[in-house]
Amino acid sequence: MAQLLRERHNIQVWATPRKDSVEPWPAAFRQWATRLRRRIETAISVLVTVFDVERLGSRSLSGLIARVATRLLAYTLCFITGPLLVQLGA
Numbered sequence: 001m002a003q004l005l006r007e008r009h010n011i012q013v014w015a016t017p018r019k020d021s022v023e024p025w026p027a028a029f030r031q032w033a034t035r036l037r038r039r040i041e042t043a044i045s046v047l048v049t050v051f052d053v054e055r056l057g058s059r060s061l062s063g064l065i066a067r068v069a070t071r072l073l074a075y076t077l078c079f080i081t082g083p084l085l086v087q088l089g090a
Contacts, residue, residue, distance in 0.1 A: 014033070016030060050075075051074070053068060
């Protein structure tokens with residue numbers, strides 16, 4: 001799968017090596033990758049629980065894409081408008 005993504009879409013997939021690996025990643029890079037992975041997993045978890053992404057009920061691929069896109073937009077807007085509302089004293 002990783003090779004297919006690399007060839008067709010120029011996407012590189014990385015899996016963190018085990019701690020006892022022959023060539024482990026540097027500690028700082030490993031920590032960065034762990035933080036990034038945790039952030040992505042949290043966002044996906046919110047989309048699944050709050051926005052019910054697993055059961056969209058769309059009838060076509062374009063409908064599925066539209067519904068997921070609107071939910072992602074709503075999730076993103078929550079992060080943007082939340083701090084703005086706090087600054088405005090709302």
